[in-house]
Amino acid sequence: MIQLGPDLLRTFVAAADCGSFTRAAPTVHRTQSAVSMQMKRLESDLGQALFRREGRGVALTTEGDVLYRYARRLLALHDEALAAVGGPKPHGVVRFGAPEDYATQYLPGALKRFATAHPFVQVDVFCDESSRLREKYRAKELDLVLTTERHAGGSDSRSLPLSWLVAERGAPVETRPLPLALYHAGCLYRRNGLAALEEAGIPYRIAYGSPSMTGVMAAIGAGLAVGPVSVGTTMPGCRLALPEDGLPPIRPVGIRLHARKDGAPDMVEAFAGFLRQELALDRA
Incomplete structure (x- = not known):
């Protein structure tokens, strides 16, 4: 039976993240040849090509990308288990900020798993608009924050699809001007929702x-308006909204x-790791 040990998976993830066996080697404390041999053995065991040559480095194949997602999850659970049953239990406070909808949608799962691994760490959650959260983060009033950005890009980010939320019955999707329920000015959901209506030529009013x-x-x-939300909102x-609702x-x-x-306690990085997994954030 094929065994996907944590050491092997850690080398595989490092090679994928670095895009090079040579650059991955020091991160897993191995030589370049040892990394190359491990990856060849893994490909042989699985009967699949996991990497393809790309310039002077490597990139994941379709099969490699599938394994990468599982490997990240397996390693997170492995490290979580070790933290839960062995070693000293860290104490302290993690100050975390997020917009209200993110806290509702993503935080429960991450908090539950983090509390299991680090039962003596207190997590203080602050909900606010992204612009104010950035200010508090820069002022070092918060240890980590989730924010909405105009575009996804770079490490620790991903694209967040938006849609219209409507009442199951009696939604005013055909009313003109279309009544809207929106966050206050400055919200990117609001900006993109209004832009979509203007591009589609649909008159609206902010109700x-x-x-x-x-x-x-x-x-x-209450069936009084429609509004833009992230697609995971329930x-x-x-x-x-469905296509037949006619909303753009x-x-x-x-x-x-x-x-x-810089200078952050280990528990802050540990909580960040749980959030990265919960949100499936892009690797660097």
Whole structure:
């Protein structure tokens, strides 16, 4: 039976992240030839080509990309298990900031798993707009923050698709001007939603505004308006718009994790790791 040991998977992930066996070698404390031999053995065991040559480096094949996603998850669980049952238990406080909808959608899973591995670490969560969270992060009032960006790009980020949220019954999708429930000015969901309507030539009016997700979704759930949300947003009595609703597609935004590295306690980086896995953030 083929065994995917953590050492082998760690070398594989390092090679994929670095895009080169040579650059991966020092990160896993092996020689370049040892890394190359490990990857050849892994490909032989699986009967699949995991890397293809690309210039002076390597890139993942389709099969390699599939294994990469599983390898990241397996290594995270491996490290999580070791942290939960062995070694000293860190104490302290992690100060984390996120917009309200991100905290609702992504935080429960990460918090549950983090609490299992680090039961004595306190996590303080602050919900606010992305612009204010960036300010608090730069002022070192927060250790790590999730923010909405105009575009995805770089490490610790990914694209976040948007859609229209409407009431399951009685949604005013054919009303003109279209009544909208939006976050306050400055929100990228609001900007991209309005841009989509203007490009489609659909007249609209801003019927409800709120700085909180609860306020926006209350108006949508009551069938009084529609509004732009991330595609993972759920609420009883609401659904994401369907093509037959006639609402235009909305350009995606980016979601980015800012995690303090210089002088940050180990528990901050540990919590960042749980968030990276929960959000499936792009590697560097």
